[in-house]
Amino acid sequence: MTVASEQHGLEAPMPNATVGLDPAEVAKLRAARRERVGRWLLPVVILALSVVLWDRVCVWNEIPHYIVPRPGLVLEALIADWPILSVALLNTLKITFGALFIATVGGLALAVLFTQSKWIEISFFPFAVILQVTPIIAIAPLIFIYVDSVQAGLLICAWIVAFFPVLSNTTLGLNSADHNLRSLFALYGATRWQTLRYLRLPAAMPYFLGGLRIAGGLSLIGAIVAEFVAGSAGSGSGLANQILEASYRLNMPRMFAALLLISVTGILIFLVMNLISHLLLRSWHESALKREH
């Protein structure tokens, strides 16, 4: 039998024919291009303007550099102190990504475990909530008393902060697989493993990635907070330690430089997570689709 008529009649082909655009469509295209450029140009311009403003305010009000350094001075400090700061950055990155990794794997594994048995979820979910709602800054000192290795302590703190969004999002995602699809899997006699592998995990993917995006930012926050509490100097010290140390000496440019590094790291993590999410979902999920209006 033939369904050619339906395919060609009801389904418009890709809009590759640009001949004969009417003015309204041209205007729409132009608006789209303007939005595309504006999307990155505007934030950059605003950012540049605020840096200039920062500089001008320092000059106009004759603010001394040991209170608020001018942007140029921060840049100089960043270059001059790079040997120290880069080591600190590396240490902070290690903790951040170590924690993010454990949070991701652990959160995912726990979520899968939770959805396999209602009773496991009921028993252990409260623990996850307790860990989540207790401010890490309050638990951290205890952790550093009980755990000998500072590195391990830092990792645990950052992990506690980061794992909850992965866990709760993935649990939600695993449970939100389409009801009829679940019936279909049951009808075809799918095993528990098959249902997990082919239905629940793919359905949970967008939720998991949403959790991962939050966890990326939180693991950096967790690492920095833990470094502040640990307060250790020496070989393992991270950016937070640099900020502390610089503040004792009123070395404002270096404080700002370290702060800048932390922000840039956070932004990069955010962008990388967005990219991963986009790459994994682009072929099918609504959030990653470009719609023709």
Add this chain to the structure above:
Amino acid sequence: MIAKTLVKASQDVGPQGDIVSLEGVSKTFSNGTVALKDLSLGIRAGEFLSLLGPSGCGKSTALRIISGLTGPTSGRLRWPQETASQPEHELSFVFQEPTLMPWATVFGNVWLPLRLKGISKSAARDTVMEALEMVGLASFAQSYPRELSGGMKMRVSIARALVTKPKVLLMDEPFAALDEITRFKLNNDLLALWQRFGWTVIFVTHSVFESVYLSNRIVVMAARPGRIVNDIAIDAPYPRTEAFRTSTLYADHCRSVSQALHSAMDANDHL
């Protein structure tokens, strides 16, 4: 119950008897809703049977019981022709929504029933493409569901149901969400496939016109509690085409089925 002997099997399948039968089936949900009450129905091999009734009369529940997705509270379901050694009923289910996995291609979606049986992609390729061919979507194998129209998604859903070569096809208002033109087209294609393969089709609908056009037997149901109130044979010959849709015979059948449906609903006119 209305005698099911009313129905003459108008297919040339021979007097094989029932392929599946419900015997005094009742279903009460845990919240107290009586979805079905003492329902008895025998379905013959090769029949195109429509379950017709207002929404909430238990059509979906009956279908889910036949599929084995849920069990009856009392009464029983029998597959008289099956031997004990047969591992599973050879049936497929088509839902009202296409129920496709958005993350998988059209091919991946149709492959699913075979994949769950442990058949590899390369081993399944021919069978999957054959099923896609039947619904006319072979050239869309690598598309994602989001790229398809509503009618095409439903075709994929039908291809997925056909890929296991079922004997019984359960369809729960499969075309209710489609526009009329697409629905008519799919009606015709479904009939053509049914005549070619001779499955038993149990088709749930709330459209009198659709049920008369498609089926050779219509079971009219009423709600609260869900029950059968009429069992009507539609003896118009197949193949049925657009000419049948505009014939007086069709109009006559529609009128009598419509009357049966309305007297079923009048029983519940307090609703």
